[in-house]
Amino acid sequence: HSRWVLQRILGFTIGVERLDHGVRAWQRAFGWVLRGEATVPEGVAAAWRAPAVAGRRVALLGAPTGDPAHVRLVETGEPPPPAVAGPLP
Secondary structure, three states, X not given: OOOOOOOOOOEEEEEEOOHHHHXXXXXXXXXXXXXEEEEXXXXXXXXXXXXHHXXXXXXXXXXXXXXXXXXXXXXXXXXXXXXXXXXXX
């Protein structure tokens, strides 16, 4: 039994094919607010162990409640993988 229990997720990162579409979808579906846009610096991409995202566009969206929860959308230029039908392994 671990002493450390995840109580709450404050943020996460999602790769999206087109940043503008991803931002609009999160705004429409969840009411999240655009907090800023930038590009991923090489040092950050290296720290994430994702060198391919260096220079890619990124947007930070915050919860509409003012809660510190956030989502970071990174533009990949790649379509999402096909949906999985049935139970996951």
